[in-house]
């Protein structure tokens with residue numbers, strides 16, 4: 556019988572395991588950096604499809620509740636257009652510049668998060684559309700971000716744990 560692997564969805568447990576496994580995850584990062592990036596992308600893309608298809612983001616919303624999202628001018632134009640407001644007003648009300656000089660939403664949880672759902676879904680920033688970015692090429696070049704998101708996002712957590720198993724990696 557083909558039994559589906561367990562999916563961890565408990566956000567508190569995921570956050571706690573992120574702390575407990577911090578050193579382990581950084582060691583796995585070092586291991587991954589030595590691997591063929593295209594081969595790792597192939598595996599991660601497959602695992603991401605398997606895991607994402609079993610997680611309902613509308614019941615989670617933890618990225619919107621805990622992360623500071625980078626936004627672009629184009630994002631602000633889209634949000635302003637939807638709200639019938641001026642871009643400068645949206646920029647002043649909802650954004651600030653962070654320590655890396657990036658424009659980010661200033662409120663965490665995000666001001667547009669309503670009952671675990673995005674209230675501007677059609678106009679949400681590109682960065683939100685793409686999160687947690689596991690479908691993109693270049694997984695091994697973004698591992699700092701992946702390890703950071705491991706404790707926040709159940710998709711990242713479950714994909715990273717499956718990747719350890721698939722590569723027979725042990726701490």
Ligand code: SF4
Pocket residue numbers: 618619624665666667668669672673674675676679680683
């Ligand atoms: S704009 Fe929407 S998708 Fe993006 S962080 Fe805010 S609530 Fe989440």
Ligand code: SF4
Pocket residue numbers: 610611612613615616617618619686687707708709710711
């Ligand atoms: S992308 Fe991750 S953290 Fe965000 S809602 Fe989906 S499962 Fe939750």
